[in-house]
Amino acid sequence: MLISVLLLGVLGVAFGLGLGWAALRFRVDTDPLVEKIDALLPQTQCGQCGFPGCRPYAEAISREDADINQCPPGGDAAIRALADLLGREAKPLNPENGVETPKTVVLIDESRCIGCTLCIQACPVDAIVGATKLMHTVIQSECTGCNLCLPPCPVDCIEIVEARVNPPLWHRSRPATAVDRVVLQ
């Protein structure tokens, strides 16, 4: 009896040491978790999640200070990807943070712009070009649709427009399947 206990104990210690050595010897350097989370976020930098940008939100998620369902621009796809990465449960988007909307960009009405640069200072990705007393314009390909430029504008000359899709970039929508049709009934 004693022999078996001792023997198993020795074996356990031996295997434990072996596993520890293997963990060190075969270690793979991976990105820190924050980078991985940040890579899954849409980089809109809109602040709808409650954090000043995507990186602070990623850091909060990795510290488990924030939930994964707080990003409306990322939508369901981002939530599911984060759930996959972190092994947490995928939940629906938190309605307190906003709703998922199709991609939009903003357009400055040049006839009303007064050149105050308040929107330029607000844009988190420097997508607005202009200077004091000179025309401001949005570089539409860089605009992430965060809409942070709308509140500061004193003359309300910025409007939200839908982002266009080129025919070469158009793609077919998801086929409706018999099973989907049954469930939708």
Place this chain on the structure above:
Amino acid sequence: MTISLKAEFEQAVGKRSHHFHGGLRLRHNKKISCQDRVGPPPLPELLVVPLLQHAGDISEPLVQAGDTVLKGQPIGQCQPCAAVHSPVSGMVEAIEVRPMSHPSGQPGPCVLIRPDGREQWVDLNPMADWQTASPESLIEQIQNCGLAGLGGAVFPTHAKMRDGRDRKTHTLILNGVECEPYISCDEMLMREQPGKIILGARILRRALGADRVLIAIEDQMSAVQKALTACPEFANSENISVVKVPAIYPEGGERQLIQVLTGQEVPAGGRPSDLGLVCQNVATAAAVAEAVTEGKPLIERYVTVTGNGVSHPRNLKVLFGTPVSHLVECCGGYTQDVARLVMGGPMMGYPLESDSAPVVKASNCVLALTQRDIAPPQAEMPCIRCGECARVCPAMLLPQQLHLQIRNGLWKPLEEYGLKACIECGCCDYVCPSHIPLVDWFRYGKGELRTRALESEASELARKRFESREARLLRLKQERAEKMARRKQVLNDKSSQQDRILASIQRAESRSRSKPGGQGSGSADDT
């Protein structure tokens, strides 16, 4: 392949034949459209010429409403892509957004031309002697004439030629293997105008700097073989062989044809020019011959109008922009039980919502099908993982895995399982006992992958911009803080205080002296 075919193949190519994985033997249904000689339909009343007829971006219009145009005049330009030319002489009525027979089904800008019936050509620039012209000038002539691949992919021909030239091509393959059922336009072209094809082959070979040309045709096209080998141009050319390959769908796919002819596989993500091969459709070759020797831009093509839904199936020589309804009228109109109109063949064609859609460079066939032709015997069922789809896939993929991954949104493994390599031939769809619309799923999946790649690129860029902005703001903050610190330091330095006070008094006095009648403007000390 039968023994005699194998021997013929070896003689023509110099090596034994190979076969590609999978594929299907389908009923040809081509004879019904090959009974009559090919001719043009009467001139339609209005031509709708889309500005996007090739793979690439939409062309810029060169004309506007009210302009008169001549036949062959350029009306759309697009720098890296193929130009668009007017198919008739007449007047431009408008440039509007109309259905443009694009696989996406989306409408786009089209030039509406009303023909005046005179068919007056613009001044053409044929090349005087192509045999001594430089290959680059040949390619330029091809580009100016707006040539694009007429096999269906409408890749700009000059781009393919330049790429092939840059990478040292040794063999030009002319693809006359019309593997899809019903389509017979290339076959009729080869039977009626073999000389042009051979001429086009020689021109292309010279432009590429290649050694030899292989013209591939299906094994049942004996009339075509006779026509090609009997024509005088063939007798006068060297190193051009006509090769018969087995009629297994999709033999006419570029990658499959290359595998059969050479035994080599085009590397994944690569192009045939990686192997020193360039593949062109026979109709493109004929168009090249016309472009170089006659200066004629690409304004018309052979189109097969066929199917059980058309009274009199035949091939027509059609000007681009002709509405499909006009063609069907020319073929005796629809039959009673027509149910679907397809642009292209039954395997890869896309359905048309309305027959006002125009004929474009990619239109090789207009297929009218009856309800009996398209009615599926069973509703769609879940996948039973039988593996038939993988057995017939010419790209050696696992369609059932791809389908499951797309359905469940598993985007990362899709790259590994090669969704991008899918040629959308429809073989897997055809054998599926559960009748799952696999090709539709793959098209959706490909689109999603593309969109995701673009989105991740865009978000990466946004992140970089955000980070550099943050860095810039931080830097500005730091500089300001340093400046403040330095000022404070100087202010607190008691030793030099007296000197500084004296210096600033002197400056103020000198300023008030230089400004007559009054104090200095009260400008503060500048340190």
Place this chain on the structure above:
Amino acid sequence: MTRNFQTGGSPHIPPQTTVAKVMLQVLLALVPGVLATTWFFGPGTLVQIVLATVFALLFEFLMLRLRGRPLKPFINDYSAVVTAVLFALCIPPLAPWWISCIAMLFAIGFAKHLYGGLGQNVFNPAMVAYVVVLISFPQAMTNWLPPLALAEHSLGLADSLATIFTGQVPVTGGWDAVTQATPLDTLKTGVDAGRNVPEITQSALFGAIGGKGWEWIACCFALGGFFLLYKRVISWQVPVAVIGSVLLFSLPFWLVDPDSNPLPLLHVFSGAIVLAAFFIATDPVSGCVSNRGRLIFGAGVGIITLVIRRWGGYPDGVAFAVLLMNMAAPLIDRYTRPRMYGE
């Protein structure tokens, strides 16, 4: 004058084969084996087939209703019938009627529908059912009959029906009078008791190679299997791998010690190896996707069956082997992804 049309996805030639057609071909291929079984062992198996089919369709109907799925394509796809027939071929001909009922509940209800229905089952439903009733009711599941030629009392249709529905054998002496161990069972108990294999296999029960009656049944199933191969319903990898691995791995044992190991051919022709090779392990849903994967899957089934037969507690381990390999199938798939064009 323009005309509008309905659109639909390409290809515009619909497939000619359907799930029902595939299943019917499988049922057709089973006919020779069923006939052989009836010829050698009496009409009991036919009754079991009918019972199992009825219960299977009943549970399929119930589960479809419970899940809110349409009846139309699913009841007619004959997949439940195939499961029922395969199960009925694995159980003793005189098993009580409630065995089929419980088994089909597990096969259709649990192993098929609770995993998602047609095309979604991880485990082979017929084998799940068989294993469940085997472990739960070992007595009822081991009352095998001897071949009619060797039986003292042979039961006709009426007697078989009576036995199945009442549980009592209408013959003096009851169950003991009519049942006898199968060849594999006899072999196992004999070897465990220390007797010589050649001596054991002398008895008339063992027929020419694998068991009187059983060997012919195996041949008939093989015939059906070749039909399926010809019709391309199954691919050759799984049958070749199962039978090949059984032959290959029992050969060295027999060569080294012929006294305690039977002929490799005996392994193939007795028990359910041939049925498994062509009909059970080839179940596409629970098997592997790639051809190399199928070879590994089949080899695994063969080897595990041999291990259980030789060292395990059951005379025939095919069902357990199939279920264990079903578990391994997704992993095998991951590592045997076939090469794509151009890779």
